[in-house]
Amino acid sequence: MSSLLETINSPADLKTLSVPELETLAEEIRQFMLNSISRTGGHLASNLGAVEMTLALHYVFDFKQDKLLWDVGHQCYTHKIVTGRKAGFERLRQVAGISGFPNPTESEYDQFTVGHAGTSVTTAVGMALGEQLKVRKAEPGGDGARRKTDKAEPAAPRIVAFVGDASIVNGTSFEGLNNLGLVKRQLLVVLNDNSMAIDATVGAVAKYFSRFRLSHTYEDLRRTARNILDHVPGIGRGVDEAVEKIKKSIRMVLPPSQLFESLNVPYFGPVDGHDIESLIRLFEALKEVNHPVLLHVYSKKGKGFNPADEGPTRFHSTGPFKINGNCVESETDSAELSFTEAFGEALAELGDRDERVVAITSAMCDGTGLAAFREKHPERFYDVGIAESAAVDIAAGIAKTGLKPVVCIYSTFLQRGFDQVFQEVALQNLPVVFCVDRAGLVGSDGPTHHGLMDIGYMRMMPNMILVAPADAVEMKHALEFALAQAHPVVIRYPKDAIPSDEFVRAASDKPFELGKSILVKRGRRSVLTIASYGTLLSEALKAAQALHDDGIAVDVVNARFAAPVDEKILTGLSRRKGLITLEDHHAACGFGSAVLELASERGLDVGRVRVLAAPRRFIGHDSRRAQLMQVGVTADDIVNAAKEMLNDRGGKRKEK
Structure with a gap:
């Protein structure tokens, strides 16, 4: 028996479904995400909670024309699935697969590459102002008078900002809300309130919402949605007038309303974030309001999967795992200390x-x-x-x-x-x-x-x-x-396991002294120094061993400090030795750059310094090990750099 999900290749396909079919599709999407993420890892709990809201938004809006802006970004999996990227989930967050966040290079349905909180309201305000200015310029008497044409002008895009996972408490979110008054056109802010960020939400605003959330039953949320819908007129029947009637009817004097109304943000809600039928009707009504409004939606992070429901923090971002009934066995648990x-x-x-x-x-x-x-x-x-x-x-x-x-x-x-x-x-x-x-x-x-x-x-x-x-x-x-x-x-320090290298452990067991490095390995009559900053020291030692096997003697220094840099690291340069610096950071402004600056100040030959670090470009998603290889900071890269430097000098010296 074929599934509904198999028939969905674009948002247009959603619009042919009935509400019961959309409800079935929501459960199929949850199962699809669960099966995919259990194999690849990814952001699970937040996405399970945003399925119905995402389907309802795509059912009502046309985001080829309209604009959907995601906050945080890790709630976008349903959005990706219904915008033609189902197949990409086989390699989610892996090389040649799709990103775990919105990415305009993947799809015209994505506006910004986002992964931080607090961005959607402010960027939505900016897009709304831009569209507002474009309309004014096109109006007769504007800066650019409208030219006579038989062609109909395209409708101005509607704009939706989707805020979730507690990002509303971020300062830039409030700055965006504070500037909504600049917008004199449609702009819908959907506040997905699931009481969770990565961990349980904290702070006064969160407690403000929480007290209200706990005092409302499921039926209360349904009643609120019905009250809103009962007072929203049909399309073209004076939506703005209805806004005030809705407020009076529902008597919105409860905490969230007071908070947003104090910022002059028209507030509606709270409503159930898993009731597709009501969400569709609400979005249909509110998209016609020609000024900014905020719809407050309650959802359950981890909905539909008991382990994520009961432990959303653990399943905020997870590695691959095996499902055993209602239990989960992680495939990435390791005895190694991180x-x-x-x-x-x-x-x-x-x-x-x-x-x-x-x-x-x-x-x-x-x-x-x-x-x-x-x-x-x-x-x-x-x-x-x-x-x-x-x-x-x-x-x-x-x-x-x-x-x-x-x-x-x-x-x-x-x-x-x-x-x-x-x-x-x-x-x-x-x-x-x-x-x-x-x-x-x-x-x-x-x-x-x-x-x-x-x-x-x-x-x-x-x-x-x-x-x-x-x-x-x-x-x-x-x-x-x-x-x-x-x-x-x-x-x-990185998101990584600590290398189990007894040699490093023994060499490291010395208290830190300000600006002092440690000589970890001395090569007899060495011709190069490898200065490693931080966690790549094990790579430096592997390279030193490989060079030793090739008859090339090198010193290995654990730099410990990038500010201040230990001048002893430069000792070799004054004796005509080469120096390779190593770091897990961009080459621009990093540890190697600090070493070059110091060498230049001391009048040393900076031409004999090679900086191994990430290039000045954005690095795509992949495994950390593959990324280290990609940017050229592994033991093999050190060996190659050392041999190139020695060849430039006209040969190498044998270790005796």
Whole structure:
């Protein structure tokens, strides 16, 4: 028996279905996503909760002409499935497969490549203003008078901003709402309220919604939808007048209404996000309102799959897994310790020793390894929600009182707090510790999530100290060092397992000293130095062994610091030795760039320095290992670079 999903190759195919068929299709899509993501990994829980809303939007709007803007982006799987990308899910987030986020290079139905929160309302305002200006220019008497033509002008596109996974609490979302008054045309904001970001939503706004959410039954939501629909007139019958009648009829004086109405945003809801029939009727009505409106929709993150329903945090972003009844067995569980786990263990231990240590994160407690610290020291743990800038400023305030704040955020998200890092931390020279997780290449999440810029944007700031541990032993030493400083410190590490290299572990077991590197391996009469910053040290050692086997002696240095750089790394240059720098970061403004700057200041021959780092371009989704090979920072790349440098010098020296 064929499925309905097999017949859906474009949104036009949806429009031929009845509501009961759409409900059947929603369940088929959930099963399709579950089967696909169990094989490839991906964002599961958030997508399971957004199926009906997405189908209803595509049923009502024509997003070839109209514009759908996604917030966060990881709720777009149903959208991708119905816009001709079902086959791509066989290689979801893998090379030659589709991205896990909206991507305009994949489809005309995607407007922006997005992976961060708080973007859809503001970009929707911008698109609405642009369309508004285009209409004015085309009107008689406008800047560009309309030319007489027999051709009908195309209808202005309708614009929908889809906000979800707690991104409404992000500062830019509120900035967008605050500027909705600039828009004098249609703009629909759909607020998908599922009480979850990556972790459970926190903060006053979340509690504001939560109190209201818990006080409403399913029937309440249905009644609200009916009340709205009962008072919306037919198309062309004065929709604007009906808006005020709806408000009076429903008596919208409850918390969410008060919040949005105080911003002059016409508010409707809350309604059930899994009732396709009501959603279709609501979208049909609200798309005709010629000014911005917000529809508040309740949904269940993880709907239809009990493990994701009961544990949405675990299934926010998951690797491949096996389904065994109502149980799930992960295929990616490993006995290897990750850098995140090593950080979490070390911070919890140091928090036991020093009650001045405070941990702060932005809606990613589990993702940054803070669960143990939160459990042991709940009074010193703060999750500020999707508000990275606020996390930085709060940390600055805490540091000013003499405590030791540790800010734990993914590299890609810390970019959003750049000005606060500069203004409130670096300029004040406050001892805030930034623990930058997901630094470097992150694999399947792709270009929106790579942490390839943090060295650059942090090391340009005066007073900032940058360190990178090579393994778990160094992670603890780096934290001890950072917490003892009177200056801000950045500790960066990747989303990866810690290399199980006993040699590295033994060489790393030394306390950090400001601006001091460690000579890990000395080659007898070496002709090259390999200086590795952070977690690629094991690659440097593999390369050194391969070069040794070829009769080429090299030194290997664990740099530890990108600011300040240890001048001893440059010692070889003055003795006519070559130097290769190695890092998991863009070449522009990274560790190698810092070494080149220092060498230039000292009048050394920078032509004998080779920087191995990611090129200045965006890197697509793939496995982390494949990405490291793609950008040229593996042991093989080091060996090739070393031999090229020696050939340029006219030969090599044999190790004796």
